[in-house]
Amino acid sequence: MTVRPNPLPKNAADYYAADNYYTGEQEGPSAWGGEGAAELGLSGHVDGDAFNAVLDGRLPGGVVIADGGDGTRNRGFDLTFNAPKSVSLVALIGGDARVVAAHARAVSATMAWAEARFGQARSGKAGKTLQPARMVYALFQHDLSRMLDPHLHTHAAVVNAALRADGSWVALNNGPLWKQSTLIGAAYHAELRLELSKLGYQTEINGKHGQFDILGIPRDVIEAFSARREEILRKAAELGMTSPRAMAQIATRSRDAKQAGDAQVARALWAQKAVVHGPAIHGVTQAAYDMVRPRSAMAAVRDWGATLVARVTRGFGPSPEPLLRGLDDVRRGGDLASAYAVAAGVRHLGERAASFDHRDVLAASLSMAEKGATVRGIEARTDALRQAGVLIAGPRGGVHANRLTTRDMLATEKTILAAVRAGVGTANSPMAACKADAALTHVAEARGVTLADEQRQAGLAMLAGTDRIQLIQGDAGSGKSFLFETVGRAGAEGGVGLLVLVPQNKLMEEMAGLGLKMRSLASVLQAHGRSDGRARMSETLSTLMAGKIVVLEEASMVSSRQLAGLIDVVRAGGAAKLVLVGDVRQIASPSAGRPFALLQKAGMPTVRLAENRRQQTDTLREAASLAREGRIGDTVALLGGRVCESADPAAAAVAQYLGLPTGERDRTALLTSGHVLREAVLGAVRDGLMAEGLLGPDAVTLRVWDNLNLTREELRQSRYWAEGMRLDIYRHQAGLVPGSYTVGATERGTGTVRLERDGHTRHFDPRSLHHAGQGAALAVPGEIEVREGDRLIFTGEDNTRGMTNGTAVTLDRIEGGTLHLSGRDRDHVIPPNDPMRERLGHGAVLNMHRAQGITVDRAITVMDSHDRLLNSQSLYYVLQTRAREDMTLHTDDRAGLVAAIESHRGDVPHALDLAPELSPSGGERFDPATGELAPAEVAAERAESRDARLLDAMSAALQTIGKEEVTAAPVWLVPEPVAMVQVEPIAPSRKELEIEITRDFDMDM
Template sequence: MMSLGLVASAGAAEYYASDNYYSLENGTDQSLWQGSGAQALGLEGKVETATFERILEGKLPDGSEINASRGEHRAGLDLTFSAPKSVSLVALVGKDHRVVDAFRASVAQTLVWAEKNLSQARVWRDGRQVTENTGNLLVATFTHDVSRQLDPQLHVHAVVAGATLASDGKWHSLKNDEIYQHQRTLGAVHNAYLREGLEKLGYELVPGNNPVLGEFEIAGISRAQIEAFSERRAQILAVLDKDGRSSPREREIAALATRRDKEPAMDREERGKVWAEKAARVGLNLQPIIAAAMERSARGETFWSRMVEGVRGIHARGLEVAAAMGLTPRSGDALVPERKGALTPQAFAAAQAVASAVRDLGENEAGFNRLDLVRAALERRGPINAEVVEARIAQLQDKGLLLGNERMVTPASMLALEQRAAHEIAAGRGAVGAFADRPTAALRVQQAAANLGMRPLNTGQLRAAVGVLATNDRVQLVQGGAGTGKSAALVPVATLLREEGTQVHALAIATRTARDFGEKLGVEGKSVASFLARYRPVLDGTASPEQVANTARELRGAWIMVDETSLVGTEQFEKLVRLANLAGAERLVMIGDTKQLQAIAAGKPFEQAQERGTPTSPVTENLRAASPQMKAVAAALEREDLPGAFAALKDRTLELPRLEGVETAAAIWVSRSPEEREQTLLLTLSRAMRSSLNTAVQEQRADKGELGKQTHVQTVLDRVTITREGARQMRAYREGHIVTFNSNLRAQKIGRGERGRVVGHDGERVRLEMQDGRVQTFTPGRLPHNLQHDAVSVFAEKRIALHAGDPIRWTTNDHARGLANSDVAKVESIGKHGIAVSTKDGEAINLKHGDPMLERLDLAYAVNAHIAQGMTAKDGIMVLSESERLLNSTRSFLVAATRFTGDAVLIVDDAHKIERDVARNPGDKTSAIEVVRGRAVENEPDKRDPAMTDELRRLGAALGPEFVWAVLTNKERELTLEKGLERSEPGRGSVGRELDRERDMERGR
C-alpha cells in the first residue's frame, strides 16, 4: 500500500530522521538518499538531519535556493510505502531479513519509475511558462518497522523534496500534480516490484483481502492472524464504517482523525517478546513458511517456474501463466495479434494483462491516461512489472493498435467506432422528407401547443420544433441547458405526428427517464438498451428475413426521439444512428446538454456530433429558475462562471464539519411541513453521503414520532460497480459478496437466475454458497467475451431499517409490476409476512418475505446527481464534502445546482476547497479523435478519417470554404453552437454572416 501526505515544514526533518523509536534489527542504514536529484547534488548514504532540514527549506547543498511557488515554498511530499501485513510478519516476527532488503529494493525501483513518469517542473520557454518532465527527484528514505500501536509494520517514508533539476540546468519547485493524480499507479507499481522480489525469495503469494492495485499476502498466513496484528487498520476501518465511507481520500482523513501519539517506546527485545507471544496465541508459526521459501529460492524456483514445469511449447506455457493470473486469452484478439509461440511466457502474460486492461478501461472511457493503463495491467498480478507492461504498451502503439502519445492513448477500435458514427450521421443528410416547410411547421406546432393547454413555445423551443419538422436530414440534435424546456418543445411535435398516424418512439438511458419522457409525448417510453436489444439481430447481421421485415414494418417512417442523449455512450449512439438508417426511420431526434453529466459508457458522442456539424437546434432560455438566487446561479453557470455561481449561493451556504453538516441538512428538511418536503430535494453527489443523509433524516423523523414504531430490518443488495472485463478478474469477488448470474454458463453448470454468496477462493476459482446450500465453484476468467450485457452482477449486502412512512426507491426494474429503477414508493405498513407499499401512482403492492424487490430498494429521502439529472423541485438542500474530491466536478455541481425553481441551501465542510475542486475537475470525458488530435490530426487535416473528409467535401460545396476552414482548425463547435467566428479570423464570409443574422433574430433585433 502507498499513501501520500504533505510534509508541512522543514521542522518535520527530525521526526523522519529520529531513530530512538523506530529501529531495524538487521543493521542496515535506517535512512538513505535516493533519486537522480540526490546524485546530482552528491548526496548518498545516510541522511544527515541538518542537510535534510535545509533541503526541506528549499536551500540545496550546491547553493541553489528554490523560489517559493505561488507565494509559499512547499517542503515536500511523504510517499509512505507499507508492506502487506503478512510480509511484515515474516520480516519482523519471523526475522527473514532478506524480506526487508527486498522491500527496500522495491521502494527504490518504484522511485526510479516515478522519476521517469511523474517528476515535473514549470519552466520558462520562448517567453511563456510550460510544464516539462524533468526525470529526477530528490528523495530521502526512512525505513521504519512498527505502527503507532507497536504492531509489526514494515514501511518506508520516501520524502520527496519540493525541488527538481530542469533542462535549463536550474533547480525548480517540483510540480506535484502528476504524483497526486497517479498515486494509485505508484501503489500498483510498488506492489508489482515487491511481488517480484518476494517470489524470487521463494515465497508463494495469494491475492489480498481486497486485491486492488495487485495487493497480495504471503500464503500460509490466515486472515485472522493478519488482523490480530492490525490494530491500527482496525481503528481506521471502524471510523469509515461508522460513516459509510470508503474512498482513498476518506481513508486518509480517517487515518488522521484516529491518529494518536506514539505508544511509549519498547526496546527491541521487549517488543520481540510481545510479538512472539501474540503469534503463539493466534497459532502463527512462521518458521516452516520461511524455511520452505528458502529451499525454493536455493533451487532457483518460483511459483511461475513451477507453473510451466513439464508444459511443452512456448504458447502452452504462456496459456498456463495467463490462466494462473485469471485471464482467458481470446482467439482473434486484435490486441494480441502475434502468432502462437511468438511470445515468451512473461511477454504473453504482459500482452494478455494489457489487452484485458484496455478492454476494462475502454468500457467507460474512449481515451485514457497511459499510466492508468499501466496500473490496470499490473492489477492483473502475474510475473510482470512496470517495465514489461510499458514495453508492451509501446509495442501496441508501434503496431497502430493503440493510438495517442506518451500521455493519452485510445484503442484503434474506438477511433473506428467514432468514425462509423460520423459516417452514419453523414449518410442521413438529405435522406428524408420534411414534415412541413418552416412557416407551416411554426404555425402548426404553436397551434398544437395551444390545443394541449401549453404556453406558446419560446424562440429557442420553436426553433427546435421547427428544425426537426422542416429538415431533410434524418439526424437532428436539440441542445439545451438545464431547465430550458428542450424536451417540452417536442411535445406538440409528437402530437402532430401521432395525428398524422406516424409512429413515435421515446427513449432514454434510464427506464424511469424514458417512461417520463414517453408520458410527455403520449407514447410508451423504453430504455435505449431494451430498444436496441429488440433489433440486435438486424444490427449484428444475423437477422432472418422475417426479422428484417418486422424491423422495417416497425421503424420505416417512424420518429425516434431520445432524451438525455448526453448520457448515451458511443457504442449505443452509433447503433441508434445505424439502425435508423438501416430501417429507414424518418427522423432520429436526440435531445441533451453538452454541459451536464456525460455517459457512464465510453465516449461523448452527443457532443462530438455537434462538433462535427450535425444539424443542431439550441434552446437557451432558462424556464426553471424562478427566484433571484436560482436565476443568478443559472446565469453564472451558463456563462461558465463558477465563482459567480458559488457567490450567488453564498448567503445560503453553511460551512460545517461533515457529520454535523449531514445532521443539519436532515434537520432543515425535517423542520419543513409535509407539503414543503415534497417540494424540497435533498441532494448530494455520492452514494455514501446519500446513505448518511437517508439515515439521519429517518432517525430525526422517528424521534418526532412521524414513523411507525415497528421496525423491519431489511438486507438489501448494493450493486458493486464493475465492468464486463472486470467481472473476469478475481479481485471483483470479495468474501460476502452476492453474485447473480444473468446468462446460462453451461460449461460451469450455472444457470441464468442463480445466485450465490462468495465464501472463498481456490486459485482462479471463486467458491459460492448457492441458495440451495450447495457449494459451487465459478471461474470468472471463463465468462463469455462477446456478451452485450453483464454476464454476472455483483452486490454487497447492506442492512437498512424500514418503518411505516418511509419513502423508498427501487434499485432495479420489475417490468411485470411496472416498477422502474429509481422510482419512489412509500412504506404503508409492516407486518409479520412482509411490508406493504404504495407506488407513486397510488397502487398498493404487498412485498412478502422472499419477494426479490425487497432486496432491491433503498431509503429515498436523498438523491445523488445521477438520479437527479432531469428532475425539478421548488427548493433544494445540497450537501457536498471535500473528502469526495473526485466527485466534486463542474458537471455534477451544475446538475445539482440547477434542479430548483426557488431557493437552495448549500452545506459544505470546506467551502474554499470544494469550490477549488469543482473548478479544477471539469468531469469531462474524452473521445478517441481528441486523443489522436493531440498527436497529429490538428496540423495534418489530410489524415482525417475518410468519412469526415467526404462529409467535409459535400458540406464545403454547400456551405462554402469558411465551414471547411472552421472544421480543419478544430473550431467547428463555434459554428455548431452558433457562437460565430471572431471577425478577425480569416475566412469569415457567408457562414459567419448568416450566423450573425440568426443570432440577432433570436435576440429580437
Template sequence: MITLGSIGSASSAAEYYSADNYYTADQTQDASAWFGKGAEAFGLSSKVEEQTFAAVLEGRLPDGSVIAGKDGLHRPGIDLTFSASKSVSLVAMLGGDKRLVEALKDSVTATLRWAEKNVIEARVWDASQGRQVPERTGNLIAATFLHDVNRNGEPQLHIHAVVANATKASDGKWHAVRNDELYRAQHVLSAVHNAELRSRVEALGYETVPARNSIDGAFEIKGVTREAVEAFSTRRAEILAELAKEDRGSARERELAALSTRRGKELEPDAARQVAAWKETARAIGFDPSRLIESTMARAAGEQTVWSRVVNGIRGIGERGMAIASAMGLTPRDSDPLVPERLGRLEPKAFAAAQAVASAAQELGEREAAFSRNDLIRTALERRGPITVDMIEDRIDLLQERGLLVGSGPADRDQMLTTEQALAMENKVISLAQAGKDSVQPIADKDGIVARLQEQARAIGLRRLNPGQEQAGVAILTSKDRVHLVQGGAGVGKSAALAPVAAIAREEGRQVVALSHVGRIAREFGEKTASPASTVDAFLARYGRVIDGSASADKVAAARAELSGALVMVDEASQIGTDRLARLITLANQMDVGKLVLAGDIKQLPAIEAGKPFAQLQQQYVRQSQITENLRAQTPQMQAINRALEQGDVAQAFAVLKPATIEVAPGKIAGIAADMWADLPKEQRDNTILLAAGRAMRSAGNAAAQASLIDRGQISARGIKLEVLDRVTVTREGARQLKGYQEGRVVAFETNLTRQGFARGERGTVIGVRDGKVELAMPNGEVRRFDPDRLPRNLKHDAVTIFERKNIALHQGDRIRWTAKDGERGLLNGDIAHVARIDGDTITVTAGDGKLHDLSRGDPMLERLDLAYASNVHVAQGMTAKNGIIMMSERERMLNTSASFLVAVTRIAENATLVTDNPDRVERQVDTRSGAKTSALETAREVTTGDRPNQQEVAAMSEDLKKLAEKLGPEFALAVLTNKERDITLEKSLYRSEPGRGSGDREMDKERQLERGRDLERGR
C-alpha cells in the same frame, strides 16, 4: 501501499526518521540511504547523516544553493511511505527471513527510480509564454529510512522515502518540487511498488495471493492466515473504526484518521519484551512461519518460482504464455487487436505483459474512449503475474509505434491514449448519422406547420411554444434528414417541445416511440408525449437480432412494419454512449425510421459508458436545433445562477449562491442538511429535493433524513430491518478479475454459463478465492466454484452482477426507490414508492402509480430498494423540484465537477441552498473539473472543432464504407478508411528485432502490408 504526507519541520523530521528502527537493525546494514540523481550530484551516498539531511530539508543544499519559498518560507518535502503487506512483515520479522527486508528496499529503489524519471517536476520561467510552466526534471534528492513497527508496536515493515523539496531544472538552477504530480501519481506509484515487491517476493520462492482489498495490486504471502494478519493489525482496526464513525474512506481521510488515532512512540522501547509478546500472540493463534520459510528456501535453491511451476512440463513457447496468462486470471482471445502477434511469437513473460495491457485497455475503454498512460500502467500492473512496470511500458511503447494505441502528445503521464477500435466506433456513429442525410420523407408539409404546432401545444395544455421550441418542432417535422439533434440546457423545455411534434406525427399516420436511458425518465417522457415508452436498452434488446443480422426474414419484416416511417425520440441523449448510439442509428437506418430525434444537453452529465457521441454529432453538420430560453428558473437567484452556468462562470454561480450557503464542520453535512429539510412544513418538504454528488453522501443523507423524521414524529418509530443489495460498479472486463469478488459480496448470474454449471437467475455469496476461482455459497448450502476469466466476452449486457449487502430499516411512511425492475407489477428501476404500512413480515407499499403492493419476506423486490430522501445527481438528472438542498463536501473532490454541480443546481426552480464543509475549496474543485467524457477522435487529433471533414468527404467515406463493409465487415472497413497509412493486416511480428532478419526485410514487409491496405481501400 504508498501514502503521502507533507513534512512539517525539517529539524524534527531529521531526528524522527533517523532514530526509529528497533527490531531489524541487526538484519540489515543500512537502515537509511540517500537516493536520486540530485543526491548523486552532491556526492550524497550511503547512510543519511542527520545534520546534512536537516539542511537539505531546509533548502540549504551542499553546493551553497538556497531554495526559498514564498515569504521566505520553505516547504521541507514530502514523505512517501512504502508499506509492505502485513504477511510480508510477519514472515520477515517473526520468521526472520531477512531476504524480505532486502526485497522491500530494492522495490522501493526501483519505484523511486521510476518516479524520478516520470513524476518529478519543477516550475520554470518560459519567456515565450511569459509565465512559469511545469517541467519534468528527471532528478530528485531523497533520503530513505527503514522502519519496522507501527504506532501500536506491531510488526510493520515500511520505508519512509523523504523527497526533499529540491530538483534541478533545465536552466541549471535548483527549484522547489511541484508536488501536484506526486499526489496525482500516488496510485500508479503504489501499483509500481506492489509489482516490484511482488516479483522479488515470488523470486524468493513465495507464492502470493491478492490482498483482501486488492487496490493497486496489493498482495499477501500465501500461507499466512487471515487470523494471523488481523491479530497483528490492531493499528489498522483503529483507523477503520475512526473512518466508520462518519462513513469515510478516501486516501486523505485515512491519513487524517491515522493522525488522529496515533499514539506517542516509546522513547526507549524494550525490543526483547516486544518480540516475546509477538511470539506469544503467534503461538496463541498457531502461527509458525518456519515451515513456510523452509519450503521457499528449498524452492529458491532449485531456482523454482510460482511461475516456473506454472509452465513446468509445457514445451511450446505459446502454450507457456497461455499457461501464465491463465494463472493470472486472463483469457487471451483470438484476434485481440492489441495482441495481434500469432501465438508463439512472444516469449511467455512478454506474452503475459501484452495480455495485461490488452485487458487493462479493455477495462478502461468501457468507461472512457481515451485514458491516461498512467492509468493504463496501473491497471495493467493490477493483473499481477510475472510483470513489472518496465515490461508494461515497453509494451505500450510498442503498440504506439505500430499505431494500435494512439496517443496525444509526448509519452508522459499526461498523455492520453485510445485504441483503433474506439476511433472506428466514433467514426462509425458519425458515418451512420451522415448516411441518413436527405434520406427520408418529411413527416409534415411546411405550409401551416407553425400554426399546427402551436394548436397542438394548446390542446395538450402547454404554454405557447417559444421561438426555440417552435423552430425545433418545424425542423424535426419538415426536414429530410433521419437524425435530428435537439440541444438545450436544463429547464428549457426540450421534452415539452416534442409533445406537439409527437401529436402531429400521429396525425400523419406515423408510429411514435419515446426512449430514455432510465425507466423512470422514459415513462415520464412517454406520458408527456402520449407515446409508448421504453428504455434505450430494452428497445435495443427487442431488436437485437435485427441489428446484428441474425433475425429471420419474418422478424425483420415485422420490425420494419413497426418502425418504418416512425418517429423515435430519445430524451437525455447525452447520457447514451458511443456503442449504444451506434446500434440505435444502425437500427434506424436499417428499418427506414422516419426520424430519430436525440434531445439532450452537452453540459450535463454524460454517459457512464465510453464516448460522447451526442456532443460529437453536433460538430459534424448533423441537423440540429437549439433551445435556449430557460423556463424552469422562477426566481432571481435561480435565473442568475443559470445565466452564470450557461456562460461557464462557476465563480459567479457560487457568488450568487453564497447568501444561501451554510458552512458546517467536516462530517456534519448530511445531518444538518437533513434537519433543515425535516423542519420544513410537509407540503414544502415534499417539494424540496436533497441532492448529493455521489452514492456515499446520498446514503448518509438518506439515513440522516430518516432519523430526523423519526425524531419529529413524521414517520413511525417502529420499523423493520432489511438486508438489501447495493450494486457494485464494475466493468465487464473488471468482472473477469478476481479483485471484485470480495468475501461477503453476492454474485448474480445474468446469463447461462453452461460449462461452469450456472444458470441465469442463480446467485451465490462469495466465501473466498482459491486457486484463481471464486468460491460461492449457494442458497441450498452447496459450495460451488466460479471462474471469472471464463465469462463470455461478446455479450452486450453484463454476464454477472456483483452486489454488496447493506442493512437498512424501513418505517411506516418512509419514501423508497426501486433499484431493480419488476415488469409484471409495473415497478421500474428508479421509481419512487412509499411504505404504507408494516404488518409483521409484510410490507405494503404505495407505488408511483398509486397501486398498493404487499411484499412479504422473501420477495425479491425487498432486496432491491433503498431509501429515497436524498438523490445523487445521476439519478436526479431529468427531475424538477421547486426547492433544493445541495450537499457537497471537499472530501468528494473527484465528484465535484462542473457537470454534476450544473445538474444539481438546475433541478431547482425557486430556491437553492448549499450545505458544505469548505465552500471555497468546493468551488475550486467544481471550477477545475469539468466531468466531461474523453473522445478517441479528439485524443488522436483527427477531428477537432476547427478541422471538420466537409460534407462531400463524409458522403464519399459513407459510400466507400458500404462497399468495404460488404467485403470486410463494418468494423474492419472503418479501420481501413480512418487509418490509411497504418499496418492494417495486424499480422506482422511486433518484435523490435527478429533473429536472422535485417532492416531491409522488415521494410519490405511493411511496404507489402501497406500496399495490401491500399488494395483493400480500392476494393480489390
C-alpha cells in the same frame, strides 16, 4: 503507500532515527538515493548533519538553494512505502532476511523509476516551463508500527532540491510526485511482488491497485499482528466513518509517538504471539525456501511462465501464438505478463472513457497484472502498441499529447458521425411542413399557450424535417418535456406516432403524465440488439418502431456504443427518423463516449432550445446561465446566502429540511452529489421524521442488493468476487444460462468460484467471461429498514405487475410483514416471500446522477469539497437547474468547492480529438508511429501499404477472441469506410518488467 502531507521536521535526521528502533540501540538501515545525490557525492549511510544541511538548502560543494520569497523553506516531504502485513510477518516473525532485502530493492527500484518519470524543476519566466530534473532523497528503513506490530516500511525523505539539465540547483517541483503517489505506491508493490516470486513466495492480488498478500498466511494470523489497524477501525466505527479519506485522516490524527525501549517491548510481544501463530508463518517461509533451494532459476522461470500462460489464456481465448513464443526466456516471459496486463487495463479504461491518460493505462494495467508484469514493462508494451497504431496517441505537442484511445473507439465514433452525416436531407418527412405547422398551432391553442419560435422550429424539425437523424440541443429548463407532449399530439393528428426512449427509468416516471409511448433505452437494446452491436430483425421490433418518430431523451447520457447500437435498431425497425434530444453541458454517460457532444462539435445540423422556462426568478435564471458557462465562482457569489458553509453540511441540510412545514417538505427535494453524502442525509432525515412521529413505530428489515457496477474486465477478476454475492446473468454466456446465481467461496491460487443455483453447484472461472461480452453483473447483499410513511423506489422491475425500475412509491402500511405501497398511477402489495422486496430502496434523497432530467419546486442540495471525482462543472450545472422556485447548497468549504468544480469540466476528450486524420475536416493525417502530422497524400499512401487485419497481432488487449464474433460498430448509411492502418508485427521488448500496486491509506503507520 502514503504521502505525508506535512513538511519534514527541522531535525529530520534525529526524527527518523528516533522513529525506528529497528535494532534497539542502533539506527536502522539508511541510504542516499537519486541521481542528484550521486552528483553531490552523497551515497551510502545517511549522516545526520549532512542530511539536515541538505534539507536547509546547503549542499555539498558550497551550493546554496535560496529560501522562498517569503523567507521560509519547504524542506521536503515524505513518501512512505509500506510492505503488506503478510510480507512483514514472513520477514520479521518468520525470520526471512531475504524478504527485508527484497523490500529494500523494490523501494530503490521504484524511487529510481519515480525520479525518471516525475522529477521536475521549473524554469523560464515565472517558472512556467517544466523540465526533467535529478532528485535527492534519503531512505530510512523501519520495522515497527506505532502499536508495536511488525511493520516493514521505508520512509523516502524527498529533499526540496533538484538538479536541472543546465547544471543549476533549484527547488523541486513536487506536484507530480504528490499527485502520482498512488501510482508510485503501485509500482513499489509490483516490484516487491516480483522480488518475492524469485524467493519462492506465492502471492495473490487482493485489493485495489494490485494490493497483494502472500498466500498461505491465514487471515487470523494477520489480524493478530494488526493492532494498529484494529485501533483505526474501532475509532472509525465510533465516528461512523467508512470512506478511505476518513480512514486516512484517522490514521494520521490518532498517531502516538513511539517511546524509547519500544523495540524490546515489541519483540517480547511478538514472541508471545508467535507461540500461537508462529508455526503458520514459519510453514510459509519454509515452503518458500523449498521452492528455490533445489531448482535452478531458469527452471523456476519456466514453471512460472507455464503457470501464467495457463491462467491468462483461459480468459483470452485460444492461444495467441505470437504472445506464447519464447517462454523459456525470462525477459520475454516478463513481456508476456506485461502484454496481458496492458490488455486488461486498456479494456477496463476503454469501457468507461473514449480516451484516457497514459498514466491511467499504467495504473489500470498494474491493477490487473499477473505476477511478472512491471511498470517499465507496461510502459514498453504501451509504447509498442502506440508505435504499431493499435493504441492511438494525441498529436505530439498538442493538448491531448498524453492521452490514448483505441482503434475500436475511433471506428465507433466515425461510424456514428458518418451515419448522421449521410442522413442529412435524405429522409422522407413524416408530415408535410404546412400540415405539421398547423397541427402544432392547433395543439398549442387547445392548451392555451403560444409556441415560441425555437419551440416551433424544433417541432417542425421533428415532424417535417428531412434529416434522418435530427439533433436538438435543449438547455436545462428549456421545456423539452413540453415539446415532446406537443409534438406527440400534433403527430397523432397527422397519423404519425412518437416513441420516446429514456436512458434512466426515473425519467419515465417524470414524463408519465404526458400521454407518450415510452420505453427504457436499455430494454430496447437488450430485446432487439445483439452482442456484436447489430439489431435483431423481428415483427416485434417493426411493431414498436415502424413509421414512428423515435426520440432519444437525455441523449447526452448515452454512450457511443449505445448510440451506435440504437442507430442500427432504429434502421432495422423501419422508424421514420431518430431524434436525439439532450444537453451537452449536463452529466454524460458513465460508459465510454459522448456521441451527442461529438456530433454537435462536428457541425451536424442542430436545433437549439435555449430559453430557460424552468427557473421562475431572475436570480435562478442568471445562476443557471453562469453555471452553464462554467463560471462557478460567479454563480456562487450571485447566490449569496443560498450557499451555506458548515463543518457538517449534511446535518445542516437536514436541519433546514426538517425546519420546513410539512406542505413545503412535499415540494422540496433533497439532492446530493454522490452516494456517501446521500446515505448520510438519508439517515439523518429518517431519524428526524421518526422523532416527529411521521414514520411508523414498527420497522421491517428488507434484504436488498447493490450492484457493484464493475467493468467487464473487473468482473473477470476473481478478487472482486466474494462469498454471499449474487451473479446476475442476462444472456447466455460462458456456459451460464440467464438468471441469478449465489456466489460461494473463491479458491485461492486458481481464482475459481463456486456458483449455486436451484440446488446445483458448479465451479466457475470468471476469466471465461468473454472480454467483449455484456449482460453480467455482481451484486452485494445489504439490508434496509423501512417503516410506514417511508418514500421508496423500485430498484428492479416486474413489468407484468407494473413495477418499473426507478418508480417512486410510498409505504402506506405494513400488515403481517406485507408491504402496501402507493404510487402515482397504481398501488402495489408485496407479501413477505415476494422477490420484489429485494428490489426496493429509499427514495427520500436522490444523488445527482439519478436526478438529471427531473424538475422540482424547491431543492436543498449537498456537496463535499473533497469529492474530487464528483465535483465537476456538468454535475453542478445539473444541481443548479433542478428547482423552479428556490434552491440552497450546503458544503463544507465554499471556496474549496468552487476551486474544485472550476478545475473539473466533467467531460472526456473524444477519440476523434486525438486523431486529426479522422476529424470531420479530413484535411490532416496523423502518423501514430511518429506522433507527427503528415500531408494527407503521404498518409494515404502509408495506409494503403498496410494490412489492417493485423490490428492486434501481438496484443490480447484488443484482439477479438472466442465464440462470440464482435464487430466494432453497427453500420447504418455509412458511405465511407473507416480508414484503417496495418499494424506491423511488434518485436517483444527485451527488458525486465515490473508490477504496480497501491494503498489508498495505511493502517499501520
